[in-house]
Amino acid sequence: MIALTDEQKMILDTVREMAREKIKLRAAEIDEEQKFPWDTVKLYSENGVLTPLLPEKYGGIGADYVLFCMIIEEIAKVCASSALILIAQADGMLPILMGTNQALKDKYLPGFSQGKLAAFAATEPGAGSDILSMKTRARKDGDHYVINGEKCFITNGSVADVISLYTYTDPDRKFKGMTAFAVEKGSAGLSYGKNENKMGMRGSINSELFFDDMIVPEENRIGEEGAGAANMMAALNTSRAFTASQAVGLAQGAIDEAVSYAKQRVQFGKPIADLQAIQFMLADMVASTEAARLLTYQAARYLDEKKHRQVLQACAMAKFVASDTAMKVTTDAVQVMGGYGYMKDFPVERMMRDAKLIQIYTGTNQIMRLVTAREIFRA
Numbered sequence: 466m467i468a469l470t471d472e473q474k475m476i477l478d479t480v481r482e483m484a485r486e487k488i489k490l491r492a493a494e495i496d497e498e499q500k501f502p503w504d505t506v507k508l509y510s511e512n513g514v515l516t517p518l519l520p521e522k523y524g525g526i527g528a529d530y531v532l533f534c535m536i537i538e539e540i541a542k543v544c545a546s547s548a549l550i551l552i553a554q555a556d557g558m559l560p561i562l563m564g565t566n567q568a569l570k571d572k573y574l575p576g577f578s579q580g581k582l583a584a585f586a587a588t589e590p591g592a593g594s595d596i597l598s599m600k601t602r603a604r605k606d607g608d609h610y611v612i613n614g615e616k617c618f619i620t621n622g623s624v625a626d627v628i629s630l631y632t633y634t635d636p637d638r639k640f641k642g643m644t645a646f647a648v649e650k651g652s653a654g655l656s657y658g659k660n661e662n663k664m665g666m667r668g669s670i671n672s673e674l675f676f677d678d679m680i681v682p683e684e685n686r687i688g689e690e691g692a693g694a695a696n697m698m699a700a701l702n703t704s705r706a707f708t709a710s711q712a713v714g715l716a717q718g719a720i721d722e723a724v725s726y727a728k729q730r731v732q733f734g735k736p737i738a739d740l741q742a743i744q745f746m747l748a749d750m751v752a753s754t755e756a757a758r759l760l761t762y763q764a765a766r767y768l769d770e771k772k773h774r775q776v777l778q779a780c781a782m783a784k785f786v787a788s789d790t791a792m793k794v795t796t797d798a799v800q801v802m803g804g805y806g807y808m809k810d811f812p813v814e815r816m817m818r819d820a821k822l823i824q825i826y827t828g829t830n831q832i833m834r835l836v837t838a839r840e841i842f843r844a
C-alpha cells in the first residue's frame with residue numbers, strides 16, 4: 466500500500482535493528498523498575514530519530530507522517546514505552562512547529578534533534594475529555610505572562626526541557642480564548658508533583674506540573690492569543706495517528722511472540738500450533754492487526770497530503786480501531802501461551818498492560834467514537 470523511498474527504507478532498517486538489538490533487551494527491566502530509559506533517548510538522538518518529524522533545516526531528518534508512524538510501529542513491537550517517548554517528543558515539538566512564531570521555532574526546534582526532550586501539557590485533574598474546561602490561566606503583565614494552574618499525567622513531564630502548555634488568556638471566549646506557550650524547564654514558578662505509578666507503559670514518565678505565578682516571556686507564546694485551542698486540536702489529531710501506530714506495533718509484537726511459542730509448545734503429543742483452536746485465534750489476531758495497520762497508514766497519509774476534511778475522522782477511527790485491536794490481540798496472545806503467558810518471563814503480559822493505556826490517552830475511545838459519529842452526521 467505504501468511505497469517507500471530507498472532513504473526511508475534505510476531509516477526503517479536502522480530503527481528495526483536498533484529495536485531488536487538494543488531496545489528489546491531493556492523492555493522488561495524498565496517496566497519492572499519503572500525506570501526512564503535515558504540510554505534509549507541517547508540512542509535515538511545518536512541515530513537521528515529522537516524527533517523524526519523535525520524538518521532538516523532544524524537538524525531533523527524531515528520524516529513524513531507515514532514514515533514516523535512506521536518508526537513508532539517498529540519500536541512498539543518490542544517496547545511500547547520506548548515508542549511513547551518518541552510520541553511525547555513529537556506531541557511537544559509539533560505545537561511549536563505548527564505555530565506561527567518563527568523566533569520560537571529557531572530558539573527551540575534545533576535542540577529537539579540533539580537530545581532535548583519535549584512534552585505536551587493539556588490535561589488537568591478536572592479537565593480530561595472535557596479539555597475546554599481547563600482552569601490554567603495566563604495573564605499578560607508587561608513583556609511577560611503570569612501563569613497559574615496545574616496539569617496532570619503529562620508524558621515526559623518532569624524530564625522535558627520544553628513543555629508546550631495550554632492555558633486560557635480569555636476563558637469567556639472558550640475555544641477562541643485559549644493560548645499556548647513554550648515553557649522551559651527551570652522557569653520560576655514551575656514545580657513538579659509526583660511521577661505516576663502506572664499499570665503499564667512503566668518505562669515512560671507521567672508527571673504532575675504546578676504553575677505558581679510562573680513567569681513566561683511574551684516571546685514564548687506559540688502563535689497569537691486565542692490560537693491555542695486550534696493548535697492543540699491539530700496536535701492531538703496527529704498524536705492519534707501516532708498512538709494508533711503504537712497499538713499496531715504492540716499487537717504485532719504480541720502476535721510474533723504467540724506464533725513462536727505455539728510452534729514450540731507441545732501438548733497432547735504435538736505443537737499447539739497444530740490445534741485449530743489456536744490457529745483460528747491467530748488468524749483473527751493477524752487479520753484484525755492488518756486491518757488496523759491499513760487504517761493507520763491511511764490516516765498518516767491524509768496527514769501528509771493535508772487532507773484536512775478527512776484527517777479528523779481518519780485519525781480518530783485509526784486510534785480506536787487500532788487500540789481496541791491491540792487490547793484484544795495482546796489478551797489473546799496471553800491466552801495462546803496459557804500460564805506462561807501470564808508470567809513476567811514472557812513479554813505478552815506487559816504488552817497487555819501497555820495496550821490498555823492506548824484505549825485511554827490522546828482522547829478516550831469513547832470520545833474517538835463521538836468524534837467519528839459527529840463527522841459521519843456532519844451536514
Ligand SMILES: Cc1cc2nc3c(=O)[nH]c(=O)nc-3n(C[C@H](O)[C@H](O)[C@H](O)COP(=O)(O)OP(=O)(O)OC[C@H]3O[C@@H](n4cnc5c(N)ncnc54)[C@H](O)[C@@H]3O)c2cc1C
Pocket residue numbers: 553585586587588592593594595617618619620621663666671822825826827828829830831832835
Ligand atoms: C499514562 C497517561 C499519559 C498521558 N499523557 C498525557 C500527556 O502527555 N499530555 C496530556 O495533556 N494528557 C495526557 N494524558 C491524559 C489523557 O489524554 C486523559 O487521561 C484522557 O483524555 C481522558 O481524560 P480523563 O482521564 O480525565 O478521563 P475522563 O474524561 O474523566 O473520562 C472518564 C470516562 O468517561 C468517559 N467519558 C467522558 N466524557 C464522555 C463523553 N462525552 N461521552 C462518552 N464518554 C465519556 C471516558 O471515555 C472515560 O471512559 C495521559 C493520560 C495517561 C493515563
